[in-house]
Amino acid sequence: MNEKTFRAEVAGWMTEHLTGEFACLRHRGGPGDEEAFPALRKAWEQELASGGWIGLSWPEAHGGRELPLSLQLAFHEEYVRAGGPGRTGHIGETLLAPTLIALGTPEQQRRFLPGIRAGREFWCQGYSEPGAGSDLAAITTRCWQEDGVWRIQGQKVWTSLAHESEWIFVLARSTPGSVGREGLTFLLVPLAQDGIEIQPIRQMTGEAEFNAVFFDGAKTDAGCVVGAPGDGWRVAMALLGFERGASTLGQQMHFIHELQLVVDVARGNGAARDPVVRQRIADAWIGLEGLRHNATRMLSSAESSRPRPETLIYKYAWSNWHRDLGQLAMDVLGAAGDLRSDDDAVRRLQQVFFFSRADTIYAGTNEIQLNIIAERALAMPR
Known part of the structure; x- marks a missing residue:
């Protein structure tokens, strides 16, 4: 398909679908406006999925369309030109999914990619911490293996849309006494469990799309480590590259x-x-x-x-x-x-x-x- 035809297809689909109940989403939900219509924007993600607009860059073997870069760019430009709302599934689709495709196990890919591709499961990012500032390597949140699962203790902050997400990927320190980039592990953690508390950070505008996330013995399966234990820095940097x-x-x-x-x-x-x-x-x-x-x-x-x-x-x-x-x-x-x-x-x-x-x-x-x-x-x- 040539680019002109593809752009017309995207524009036509947006005109047809960003209407009715979704019309109020036009140009809403972007930076600084993430609290706009959260439930409806989640429904919009499923609408996008039904049209085949999620996973454009993913390999076909993982449920994507494997489009060339020129058409990916064309989609994003036409999406915004048509007033497409801020993407609730952005972190899962464009950050975590490519990381799992590149570094995840086949089991992790089968378990997590379909929910992202269908616009049903939403993710947030557990990197920043209160005492770390801009130094991601200063992570103090701990994780350890216990009775066949990973346990997590610590706090993340400025976690966008944690209250609207089902999962969080967490960078935590798994090697006691390690410092800097060494001894970190990249974990996939379900948010709906005892041991996790999500507290909104209310801003002067009255909105609270950011959150503090507290882990007090929270757990995740042994198979929810991306890469090897202690290899978290490499995985985290790969994910930021996809950003x-x-x-x-x-x-x-x-x-x-x-x-x-x-x-x-x-x-x-x-x-x-x-x-x-x-x-x-x-x-x-x-x-x-x-x-x-x-x-x-x-x-x-x-x-x-x-x-x-x-x-x-x-x-x-x-x-x-x-x-x-x-x-x-x-x-x-x-x-x-x-x-x-x-x-x-x-x-x-x-x-x-x-x-x-x-x-x-x-x-x-x-x-x-x-x-x-x-x-x-x-x-x-x-």
């Missing part, structure tokens, strides 16, 4: 949508008459084009076993661009942005501002990202 996959272009398209919201408000309230505002909007567009070209470069070199510089700069580049867009959104709103508003245009730009403030902190702060660029891309000494 920079084709869905990054979907993120770019969402940014285009947000920039258009800024332009629409600027035209509507007269802020676009200010030449400084017009220049800042033009700069934002230029920056977004740069992000797109870098993402395309990054994806074209995805088969390389060695991370290329364009991959290493990606998070630093988009997070700073997005934070600047949030500030531009508030400046365009002017005094109207200072108060909580029921006006949808104002509310959405306020969400961009508030959520984008965290972009340069989560998933590795700016300082950590610059260290990574210096050490891995420029080979500078530590």
Whole structure:
């Protein structure tokens, strides 16, 4: 199938299905808006599955469509262009599933991939900890084998959508006395059990898509270790590598949508008459084009076993661009942005501002990202 025909198929399917009960999901559920219509967005995942839109990159042997990269990108772009809602199944489909396909056992693949592919089982990520900051290797959550199962003790934090998930993958320290990257194990853990408590982290906006997850002797099957015990760091890094996959272009398209919201408000309230505002909007567009070209470069070199510089700069580049867009959104709103508003245009730009403030902190702060660029891309000494 050529790309033009495929794009028409995606756009037509979205027009036909993102309607009726799902119409309210249009452009909802993205970053900063994850609490929007949670049950309906889960139903939407099953709707996507029925159309064959989950697992586009997976091998056919694992229930996927094994589409070439060009068509994967086309899907993500058309999905966002049509107003497709934020994906509740994103972590399972684009992070865990490729990791299981690459490093999981056949039994793990048979057990977990069908639920993800069908849009029925949802996953969250158990990496960050209260005392670890941006240093993932400073994990203190412990795990050990006991009576044929793995037990887990500790805490994870900033766990997105844990309260909407059935499973969590957890990086925990299995070798007593180990430090840093050594002695870590990657576990697949069911959330509905004694020994796990999920506490929402309420934000100033009133929303609570983040959670603290406490493990007090929680357990999981012996067969729920991905890789070998003690090999967790390698598995965790492989998973993070999949984070920079084709869905990054979907993120770019969402940014285009947000920039258009800024332009629409600027035209509507007269802020676009200010030449400084017009220049800042033009700069934002230029920056977004740069992000797109870098993402395309990054994806074209995805088969390389060695991370290329364009991959290493990606998070630093988009997070700073997005934070600047949030500030531009508030400046365009002017005094109207200072108060909580029921006006949808104002509310959405306020969400961009508030959520984008965290972009340069989560998933590795700016300082950590610059260290990574210096050490891995420029080979500078530590």
